[in-house]
Each structure stands twice: as C-alpha cells, then as structure tokens.
Amino acid sequence: MAIGLTHYLVIAAVLFAGGLFTMMTKRNAIGILIGVELVLNSANVNLVAFDRYLGPGRIDGQITAIFVIVLAAAEAALAVGICINVYKNLATVDVDRAAQLQG
Amino acid sequence: MAEHSYEFILALGVLSPLVSFWLLVFFGPRLGKPLAGWTGVFLGMGVPLACATYVLVGWLDAVETGEAAALTASAFRWHWANIGSVPVTIGVKLDSLTVAMYFMVTFIAFWIFFFSVGYMAGHSDEVDHQSKYHRFFAYLSLFGFSMLGLVVSSSLLFLFIFWELVGLCSYLLIGFYFDRQYASRAAMKAFITNRVGDFGFLIGLMLVFLHLGTLDLDEAARKFAQQYAAGTGLFASTYTLFGWSLATIMGVGLFCGAMGKSAQFPLHVWLPDAMAGPTPVSALIHAATMVAAGVYLVARVFRLMTPDALMFIATIGCLTLFLMALIAIVQTDIKKCLAYSTLSQLGYMIFGMGCGAWIAALFHLITHAFFKAMLFLGSGQVIEGCHHEQDMRKMGGLIRKMPVTGFTFLIGVLAIAGFGIPGTHFGLGGFFSKDEILAVAYARAFEWNEFKKHEVHKTSPTHSGGHALFEPGAPATGGVAMATAPRVHEVEAGVDFLLVSDPVPAAKPPRHGEFGKAAIFKNTKPLPNWMFYLALVTAYVTPFYMMRCWWMTFMGRPRDEHVHHHAHESALMYIPLLVLAAGTFVSSYFLFRPLIADAAVAATAAPMVQATDGTADTEAIHAAHHWLMYGVGGAFVVGFFFALVIYARGLAIAGAIKRTFWPVHALLEHKYFFDEVYDFLWVNGCLVVAKISRFIDTWFVDLVFNILASATERLAAFSGLILDQHGVDGIVNGVADTSLMVSDVVRGPQTGRIRNYVLFAAGVAAILLITMIVWYAAPSMATATPSGGSI
Numbered sequence: 001m002a003i004g005l006t007h008y009l010v011i012a013a014v015l016f017a018g019g020l021f022t023m024m025t026k027r028n029a030i031g032i033l034i035g036v037e038l039v040l041n042s043a044n045v046n047l048v049a050f051d052r053y054l055g056p057g058r059i060d061g062q063i064t065a066i067f068v069i070v071l072a073a074a075e076a077a078l079a080v081g082i083c084i085n086v087y088k089n090l091a092t093v094d095v096d097r098a099a100q101l102q103g
Numbered sequence: 104m105a106e107h108s109y110e111f112i113l114a115l116g117v118l119s120p121l122v123s124f125w126l127l128v129f130f131g132p133r134l135g136k137p138l139a140g141w142t143g144v145f146l147g148m149g150v151p152l153a154c155a156t157y158v159l160v161g162w163l164d165a166v167e168t169g170e171a172a173a174l175t176a177s178a179f180r181w182h183w184a185n186i187g188s189v190p191v192t193i194g195v196k197l198d199s200l201t202v203a204m205y206f207m208v209t210f211i212a213f214w215i216f217f218f219s220v221g222y223m224a225g226h227s228d229e230v231d232h233q234s235k236y237h238r239f240f241a242y243l244s245l246f247g248f249s250m251l252g253l254v255v256s257s258s259l260l261f262l263f264i265f266w267e268l269v270g271l272c273s274y275l276l277i278g279f280y281f282d283r284q285y286a287s288r289a290a291m292k293a294f295i296t297n298r299v300g301d302f303g304f305l306i307g308l309m310l311v312f313l314h315l316g317t318l319d320l321d322e323a324a325r326k327f328a329q330q331y332a333a334g335t336g337l338f339a340s341t342y343t344l345f346g347w348s349l350a351t352i353m354g355v356g357l358f359c360g361a362m363g364k365s366a367q368f369p370l371h372v373w374l375p376d377a378m379a380g381p382t383p384v385s386a387l388i389h390a391a392t393m394v395a396a397g398v399y400l401v402a403r404v405f406r407l408m409t410p411d412a413l414m415f416i417a418t419i420g421c422l423t424l425f426l427m428a429l430i431a432i433v434q435t436d437i438k439k440c441l442a443y444s445t446l447s448q449l450g451y452m453i454f455g456m457g458c459g460a461w462i463a464a465l466f467h468l469i470t471h472a473f474f475k476a477m478l479f480l481g482s483g484q485v486i487e488g489c490h491h492e493q494d495m496r497k498m499g500g501l502i503r504k505m506p507v508t509g510f511t512f513l514i515g516v517l518a519i520a521g522f523g524i525p526g527t528h529f530g531l532g533g534f535f536s537k538d539e540i541l542a543v544a545y546a547r548a549f550e551w552n553e554f555k556k557h558e559v560h561k562t563s564p565t566h567s568g569g570h571a572l573f574e575p576g577a578p579a580t581g582g583v584a585m586a587t588a589p590r591v592h593e594v595e596a597g598v599d600f601l602l603v604s605d606p607v608p609a610a611k612p613p614r615h616g617e618f619g620k621a622a623i624f625k626n627t628k629p630l631p632n633w634m635f636y637l638a639l640v641t642a643y644v645t646p647f648y649m650m651r652c653w654w655m656t657f658m659g660r661p662r663d664e665h666v667h668h669h670a671h672e673s674a675l676m677y678i679p680l681l682v683l684a685a686g687t688f689v690s691s692y693f694l695f696r697p698l699i700a701d702a703a704v705a706a707t708a709a710p711m712v713q714a715t716d717g718t719a720d721t722e723a724i725h726a727a728h729h730w731l732m733y734g735v736g737g738a739f740v741v742g743f744f745f746a747l748v749i750y751a752r753g754l755a756i757a758g759a760i761k762r763t764f765w766p767v768h769a770l771l772e773h774k775y776f777f778d779e780v781y782d783f784l785w786v787n788g789c790l791v792v793a794k795i796s797r798f799i800d801t802w803f804v805d806l807v808f809n810i811l812a813s814a815t816e817r818l819a820a821f822s823g824l825i826l827d828q829h830g831v832d833g834i835v836n837g838v839a840d841t842s843l844m845v846s847d848v849v850r851g852p853q854t855g856r857i858r859n860y861v862l863f864a865a866g867v868a869a870i871l872l873i874t875m876i877v878w879y880a881a882p883s884m885a886t887a888t889p890s891g892g893s894i
Contacts (some may be wrong), residue, residue, distance in 0.1 A: 023861045032857065095857050 008049035015042035029083045029093040033076065040072045109158050110179045110195035113205060113255050116154030120224040120247030127244060131237025134463045136720035140220040143240030147247050148213040155202075155209040166701055171199065177825045180257065180319070189316055190481045194257035196320060196403075200465065200702035204254045204399060207469050210686065211391050212247055214679035218480050219243065219383040223674030225487050226381065239279060239381070246272035250392050253629050254399070259308055262400070266304070266360065269393045271456025276388060277380040289376035296373040300363015307356025310337075311407070347411055354412030357404045358419075358756055365397025365449045366422040372777050375873065378438040382483030385438060389831065390445045391476040395468045398452040402465055405456070405706060417634060424450025425637040426775065431648040433761075433771040437482045440652045443476055444519065447641060451540055454638060458630060460543035462696070462703045463536060469695045470532030470687070474518035477683035481512040484677060485656060488670045495655040496754065497663035504670035509657040511680040512522045516653045518687050520646030522745065525736030537642060538735045544638055545731050547630035601807040646742025654750045662753075771778035815893055 019038025026032050044065040051061025087093050123146035131139045161286045165171040180194035193200070223236060249268035256262040270293075278290030312318060314337045315326040327350075340349040347355065361367070366374035388394070401408075401416065408416075424447045431443035448471050455464030486493055488505055502509035506749035514531070521537050523530015661667035749756045761768045773779065852863065 019862070020865050024858050027858075061260070099855055 005049055005053040008045055009052075012042040012045040012049070015039075015045065027094050027096055029079075029086065029095050029098075032095065033079050033083070036078065036079075037072060044068050081099055107177075107179045107442075107833040109161065109174065111250075112154045112158050112779070113195050113197070113201075116151035116205070116209065117248060117251040117255060119144075119150035119154075120147045120251065123244040124241050124248060127237050127241035131241060132234070134237060136234075137220065137224070137235055139237035139241050140223060144213070144216040147240065147244035148209060148216045149207075151247060151251060152209040152213045155206040159202055159206045162199070163698075166199065166698075171701070172705075173359050175698070176249070178257065180605060186312070189312060189318065191260055192319055193261065193520045194319075195255045195565050197255075198702050198705065199698040200402065200706060201255055203465075203469065203698040204703070205251060207472055207690075208250055208254060209247075211472055211683065212243075212387055214682050215387040215391075215476060216240075216243055216247075217382050217482065218386075218676055218679040220380075221673055222381065222383050222483055222487060224675070225673070235279070239276075239502050242272055242275045242279070243387070246276070246388060246393070250396070253396055253713060257320055258318045259311060259320060259323065259404075262403070263304065263308055263360075266364065266396065266400070267301065269388075269396060270294065270301070270364070273377070273388050273393055275295075276384040277377045279381055279384070280379075283379075283572070286379040286794050289373075289379040293373040293377050296370050297363040298405040300359050300361070300370050303356045303359020303362070305356075306357065307353050307404075310353040310356060314340075314349070314353070315407075320403055327407050332794055335694055336768075348409065350407075351409045351411040354404070354408040355415050357407065358401060358412065358416050361397030361400045361453070363455060364400070365394050366423075366446055367397070367419050367453055368426065369419075371423060371427065371446050372774075372781060375439055375442045375774070378442050382438065382479060382486060385442070386476045386479030386483065390441070390479050391472040394445065394449055395452070395472060398449065398456060398464060398468050401456045402461060402706065403455065405461060413457050413459065415457070417454055417630060420450045420452070420454030420457050420635040421637050422450070423447070424454055428641045428644040428648065430771050432644065432651070432772050433768055434648075435496050437485060437495050437498075437652065437656060438479070438493055440495070440648065441475070441478055441482055443650075444478075444645070444649065447645065448475065448519065451537055451638070451641075454544065454634070455540035458540070458544045458547050460540050460614065460708070463539035463543055465699045466696050467533070467536035467540060469699070470518065470536045470690050473683055473690045474515040474532055477511055477687060478515040478519070478674070478682055480680055480683065481515065483681065484508045484672055485512075485670075487676065488672050489666045490669050492663075492666050495652065497666050498656045498661075499659045499663075500657070500667060501670050502657040504667065505657075505672040505677075507677040508672050508680060511677070511684040512653055512657065514684045514687055516646075517739075518691070519741040520649050521642065521736070522739050523736060525733050530691065530736075532687055533645075534736065534739075535691060535696070537645075538732075541635070541638055541642060541703035541735050544630060544635045548632050548635040549629075555756050571834075584740060639735065639738075642738040643742050644741040647746045650743045650746035653748050654746060655732075655754075659751070659753060779810040 001097075003042045015038055017101075019042060022035030022038060023032050026035060047061040047065045047068070051058065051065075055061065083093050086098050090097060092098075123143055126142060126146065127134070127139055134142060142275075162171065165174055175198045178195055178197040180192045182190055183193045184191050219239070223239060229235070246269060249265050249272055253262060253265035253269060256265055274290045274294040277293050278284045278287045281290070308318075312325055315323045315330070317323050317326060327337070330338050331350075337353065338348075342349050344352055363370050374389060374394065378385050380389070427443045427446035427450060431440055431447060434440040434443055449468070452464045452468050452471070455467060471655045484505065485498070485501065485508060488508075489498065489501075491496070518531040519533050521530070521533040523534030749760070770776070852859070
C-alpha cells in the first residue's frame with residue numbers, strides 16, 4: 001500500500017488529538033507543555049506533508065515547519081522558565097493551584 | 104513789585120489753611136489739646152491774614168497810583184484744560200472787591216479761630232467718647248481754604264468748586280456734635296437745602312458754558328456784552344420760560360445758588376437750624392462769611408444779569424428781609440434770634456443787589472460781617488458763661504457779670520440797628536450801608552423816570568470824575584474810561600439801561616443820606632412800591648428785635664438765679680470781641696467802602712448798565728431824600744423806644760401782647776409753618792412717592808418676577824425629576840444595569856482553568872469545522888467526491 005497524503009494527515013490528526021487531550025486532562029504544567037509540543041508537531045507533519053504532496057519542487061511548507069520548530073523551542077524555553085518560577089513560588093506545578101491572579 | 108506777586112501772595116494765603124488742614128487731620132491727635140487749636144489759628148488763618156494785610160496795603164497804594172486797573176487786567180491766568188473747546192483757566196481775580204473780601208474774611212476768621220480756642224477749652228470736644236478737638240480746627244482750616252479760594256477764583260468753575268467745598272465744611276461743622284440727633288439732622292437739612300439751590304447754580308453754569316463758551320468771569324462778561332450788542336448767542340434765542348428770556352434764566356439760575364447759600368426766602372429754612380453747630384461756627388460761617396458768599400456771587404456775576412433777573416433777585420431779597428425780621432421778634436433762643444436777624448440782613452444785601460445797589464449791598468455785607476461775627480461771639484460767650492443756657496428768658500442782668508461782652512454786644516446792636524445822626528458822618532456800619540440800600544430802592548421805586556430822563560443824555564466818554572477813588576482825574580480813571588466807552592455806543596443805539604453812580608467822592612467817609620452806584624434800567628418796570636415799603640418797615644423792626652435781644656440778655660433783673668450766679672467771661676474769648684468791635688467802627692468809615700466803590704466801576708460794567716455820576720438830582724428828588732434820610736436814619740430811635748417800652752420792666756408786657764395777638768405770635772413762632780409745609784410737601788411727598796413706588800414694585804414689577812420665579816421653579820422640578828432622574832440618569836443606570844446583567848452571564852464560563860479554555864477552544868473549533876464541513880464540504884463532497892478522491 002502506497003503511503004499517501006491521507007496517511008500523514010491521519011497521523012497528524014492522531015498526534016493533534018493526543019496533544020489536545022493531554023492539554024485538556026493534565027494538571028501538571030509540564031504535561032500541558034508536552035501536549036502543546038504534540039499539537040505543534042502535528043501541525044509540522046501537516047505542513048511538510050502538504051508541501052511534499054501539493055507543491056512538489058517548492059520548500060515553503062518545510063521552511064514554515066522550521067519556523068514552527070524554532071518558535072516551539074522558544075516557547076518551551078519561556079514556558080519552562082515560567083514553570084520553574086511557579087514552582088519556586090508555590091512548590092508545585094499544578095496549574096489549578098496557580099490561581100492567585102484570578103478575580 | 105514783581106509781576107504777579109499779589110496773585111501769588113493771595114494764593115499762598117489760600118493754600119496755607121489747606122496745609123493746616125492736612126497737618127491737623129494727620130497729626131492732630133498728636134498735637135494735643137491746645138496746640139492743635141493754635142496750629143489752626145496761626146497756620147490756618149494767621150498766615151492768610153498776614154498775606155491779606157500785605158496785599159491790602161500794597162493794593163491801596165496801587166489804587167492811589169492808578170496801577171490797580173493794569174494789575175487787574177494783567178492778573179495771572181493759567182490755562183489748565185479744555186472742556187470740549189471751552190478753556191478752563193486757573194487764576195486769581197485780582198481787584199478791589201477781592202482784596203476787600205479777602206481781608207474781611209481773613210481778619211474775622213482769624214479772631215473767630217482765636218475765640219474758638221477759648222470756646223473749645225470750655226466745651227466738650229468728645230463725640231462718641233473720643234476727642235474731636237483737632238477735627239474741629241481741621242474743619243475750620245478747610246473752611247478757610249474753601250472760602251478764600253471762593254473769593255479769589257477768577258473762573259466760575261472754580262468758584263463753583265469752592266462753593267461746594269464751603270457747603271461741605273458747613274455740613275461738617277453744623278454736624279460737629281454728630282452724636283446729637285438734632286445736630287446731625289440740621290447738618291443734613293443744610294446740605295440738602297443747599298443742593299436745591301446749587302442745582303439752579305449748575306443750570307446757570309451750564310448756560311454760561313454753552314452760550315458764552317467760557318467759564319472765566321471777565322471773559323464771560325465780555326462775551327455777554329458782545330452778544331448783547333450783536334444780538335447773537337443768548338440774545339438770539341427766542342426761548343422763554345415764564346416770560347423770561349434765556350439770558351434771564353441764566354441769571355436766575357446763578358442766583359439760585361446764592362439763594363441756597365445765602366439762605367434766601369424759600370430756601371432759608373436751613374440757617375436757623377444750623378445754629379446747632381458750635382457758636383464760633385455760627386459766627387464765622389453762618390453769619391459773617393459763608394452765607395455772604397451768595398451775595399458775593401451775585402456781585403461777581405452782576406455783569407451777566409438782565410433786568411428781569413435782577414427784579415427776581417430784588418423780590419426774593421425783599422421777602423426774605425421782611426419775613427425773617429418778623430420771626431426774629433418772637434425768638435427766645437439768643438442764637439436763633441441772631442440767626443433770623445442774619446437772614447433779614449442777608450435779605451437786605453440781596454435786595455440791594457437786585458435794586459442795582461451794588462456798592463451798598465457789598466458795603467452792607469462787610470459791615471454786617473463784622474458786627475454779626477461780634478454778636479455771635481458775644482452770644483457764644485454768654486452761652487458759655489451761663490452753662491450752655493440759650494434761652495433769653497432765663498437770662499437778664501448779665502451786664503454786671505460780663506461787662507465786656509455786654510458792651511461789645513451793644514455796639515453790635517447799635518451797628519445793626521443803624522445807629523447814627525442823620526445827615527452827618529457820624530454813625531455805625533448799618534447806618535450807612537442799610538440806608539444806602541434803601542436810598543437806591545427809593546430811587547428805583549419813585550424816581551426812576553426822573554433819572555431816566557436826566558441821566559441818559561449826560562453820559563459821555565470823558566465823564567468819569569465821580570469814579571476816581573482817591574484822586575479824581577488820576578490815571579486810575581483809565582479803567583473807567585475803558586468801561587465807559589462801549590456803553591456810550593450803546594446809549595446811542597438805544598440802550599435799555601442806565602446806571603446811577605456814586606455821588607459820594609469816595610475818598611471821604613460816607614455821609615448819611617447819599618446813595619451809591621445803582622443800576623437803573625430804562626426799559627423795565629420801576630421797582631414796585633411795596634418792596635421799598637417792606638424794606639423801610641423792616642428798618643424799624645430791626646432795631647426793635649435787636650434791642651429786645653440785648654435787653655433781655657444783659658439788662659433788667661436776673662430771671663434765673665442759677666444762671667446768673669454762674670455767669671462769667673474769659674479773656675481768651677473777649678479779646679476777639681474787642682477787636683471785632685474796633686473792626687465794626689473801622690469798617691463803618693474807612694477802607695472798605697472806597698475799595699468796593701473802586702471795584703464797582705469794572706464789576707458792574709454790564710452791557711445793560713449805563714454809568715453816570717448821578718449829579719442830575721433834581722430839586723424834587725433832593726426834597727424826597729430829605730424825608731427819606733430822616734425817616735430811615737431815625738428808624739433806630741423808634742425801634743429802640745418800643746423795645747424799651749415793652750421789655751424794660753421784664754417780660755410781663757410782652758406776655759400780654761403775646762396773649763392778645765396769639766394767632767400772629769403762633770404764626771411767627773412756627774416760622775410761618777415753613778418747616779411743616781416743607782415737611783408735608785417734600786418729606787411726605789417723597790414718602791408718598793416712595794409708597795406708590797413700593798406699591799408698583801410689589802404689584803407690578805415683583806409680580807412679573809414672581810411669575811417668572813415660579814415658572815422657573817416648575818421647570819426646574821420638571822427637568823430635575825422627569826428629565827434628569829428618569830431620562831438622563833435612566834440611560835446611565837440602564838447601561839450600568841445591563842452591563843452588570845451581561846457580565847453576570849458572561850462571567851460563568853470564565854473559570855480561570857486553562858484546561859477549560861482549551862476545551863472551549865477545541866470544542867468551538869470542532870463545531871466550526873463540523874459546520875464548515877456540513878455547509879460547504881458536504882455538498883461539494885456529495886457532488887465532487889471523485890475530484891476529492893483524486894487528491
């Protein structure tokens with residue numbers, strides 16, 4: 001069976017669903033971050049797959065995927081920093097407990 | 104003699120009291136009790152008296168050498184400002200009348216200031232529990248400044264300013280004891296009555312300003328003469344009021360000021376009340392100087408007068424002199440008695456002016472000033488000595504207690520009564536001056552046609568001998584010739600008036616029975632006979648009430664032991680009495696009459712006046728003058744006789760007469776009910792007008808405002824309750840309530856939990872996706888599945 005675009009899209013959808021589910025269910029901030037990474041990477045899979053199948057000879061999708069990876073790295077660095085500070089202050093990374101700013 | 108030095112010395116004398124006033128106002132309390140007074144005496148009046156004496160001596164010399172006319176003509180004028188196109192000048196009116204008046208005022212005022220020191224020493228100077236000693240002398244100094252300024256003013260405008268200033272001083276001094284209600288009321292009465300007269304003055308002034316285009320006295324007279332000759336300006340107008348031409352209205356208007364200040368008939372009511380002031384004030388202001396300012400004013404504007412205006416003046420003067428003399432008979436207050444006598448004598452002066460007896464009226468002014476000042480100071484001494492008792496019925500026999508006062512008072516009584524020997528040079532002030540007025544009045548009333556016939560043709564430019572003051576024919580007559588020349592022209596042109604002039608060679612003391620310069624008017628009616636008769640009768644009444652006054656006060660048996668026991672006199676106060684008694688003698692004979700006669704030549708040079716020397720007396724006139732001479736000259740004998748008959752033995756006879764003629768007595772006692780009538784007419788009139796105004800105000804003006812107010816109130820209620828609360832506020836509150844409601848609803852999903860947000864976001868995204876698929880993708884998938892499959 002030839003591997004087509006649909007297969008990539010299915011894998012990306014599975015990854016997306018998994019990331020989304022992780023974000024919805026985890027109370028641990030790190031867990032949520034992992035969920036976010038999954039969602040971002042599912043998008044990357046889509047980008048690369050569309051680039052490969054719909055625009056052969058062009059690298060737009062691949063460049064965008066690299067951008068996303070860079071952004072994801074930056075976002076991860078920032079988010080982990082926030083997590084460390086939250087932990088320092090609250091001795092936990094449970095996002096439900098970090099509700100001091102809630103009105 | 105440096106140029107203009109007389110003017111500057113006179114001006115220095117005017118300003119010195121102002122300096123004194125300034126000092127006393129600002130440093131008076133520090134100077135303390137006698138020192139503030141002496142400052143007032145010497146700086147306030149001593150310096151002016153010195154100036155006056157210096158100028159008088161020099162001036163007499165100048166008149167003799169004939170330089171006077173040139174000095175008058177070249178007197179200093181400083182152009183100060185323009186009102187529109189009318190120039191206003193400041194200057195000194197330098198002529199014999201000014202010099203005479205200036206000396207008279209400073210001399211009398213100095214001795215009255217002096218007397219005041221003694222008077223205030225014994226009087227309370229406390230007003231509102233505070234010493235007002237310095238204030239008294241400050242006011243006196245201010246009065247000195249104003250009065251002297253009035254005398255020297257060369258411009259009607261400045262004359263008017265000083266005129267108002269003396270009125271102010273009069274007000275301040277009458278109301279000196281302002282914590283006593285009668286005094287403050289008297290002050291107000293004087294001030295308000297004077298304003299009535301000054302209103303007329305202002306009208307006259309405006310007419311001068313408007314039609315003559317100048318405010319300078321000499322310039323105005325010159326323009327008036329020009330306009331008369333050319334029939335332009337004032338004389339071109341055909342406007343009349345009560346049959347008076349515009350020129351007459353101007354004259355009468357100016358005279359109205361004199362009516363107020365000199366307390367003439369309808370406006371006389373303030374002067375008796377003014378006696379509420381301290382006695383030196385009564386002597387200085389309300390007897391000797393200020394009240395005479397009205398006569399002085401008429402003398403100064405004599406050249407602007409018309410025959411009708413002069414007839415009006417004569418009528419007013421005549422009524423005053425007669426009516427006031429009658430009131431004086433029934434007065435029991437020594438100061439009131441003198442006040443009415445002053446009114447009557449002022450009436451004589453005004454009457455004289457109106458008759459054209461210019462010299463005689465001013466001569467009477469000056470003689471009267473001396474003896475009336477003395478009489479008032481005497482009365483002040485009496486009141487002071489008797490512990491503020493003013494009622495003559497409680498006096499009597501005071502001559503033994505205060506001989507100096509008594510005898511000087513007697514001299515005053517003799518002077519005012521016209522004591523003298525008819526037809527000779529022997530007599531006291533009033534003897535010459537009053538009788539001269541009567542002689543002129545007689546001529547105006549009975550001999551007018553004779554004069555008209557004789558005098559007009561005798562006039563010629565070369566004829567001026569009668570006017571020469573000290574040396575007939577000397578260069579002094581230059582001024583006369585100047586004054587005469589234009590008049591001759593008018594004679595030929597059919598001039599309306601002629602003037603009987605001074606037949607008395609002025610160098611000599613006056614002889615009784617002769618009469619002075621009189622303006623006689625060709626085309627007017629002669630003086631009504633009743634005027635002459637009233638003046639004549641009053642000449643008999645005057646000695647009666649004066650002798651009554653003197654006798655009740657000083658002679659007979661003491662009627663009140665208490666008063667008599669305390670009576671005493673003090674040197675500080677009787678020295679001025681002696682000086683003024685001497686002044687009464689001097690003023691009767693020397694100095695003043697020749698000076699006034701010298702001034703008369705130029706000052707009466709009205710376009711309507713024709714000067715002659717009066718030598719045309721016919722035999723008939725001489726004969727008539729004979730009985731007049733004795734009839735008037737002997738009046739004092741008759742008056743004194745009746746006074747002694749009635750009062751020599753106490754008040755019993757007077758009481759009987761009073762009971763018999765009680766209606767007459769009541770009429771006089773109440774001063775012809777003038778105060779009551781004025782009270783009814785003016786005061787009540789004002790109140791009625793006020794009440795009507797209030798009614799209109801309440802029921803018309805206020806009504807409109809009340810309606811407007813209630814309408815506004817209702818509008819405010821409407822806009823406040825309905826518009827604002829329910830409208831504007833409703834919108835705002837509605838917005839707020841809605842926001843609250845919406846926020847309540849919207850706040851629900853905002854849990855703050857990130858998972859929920861992700862769920863929402865995912866859910867919404869899912870819903871959107873499904874929707875898109877259903878709405879767009881589904882049909883296209885249904886129709887284009889093959890193409891979709893090709894991907």
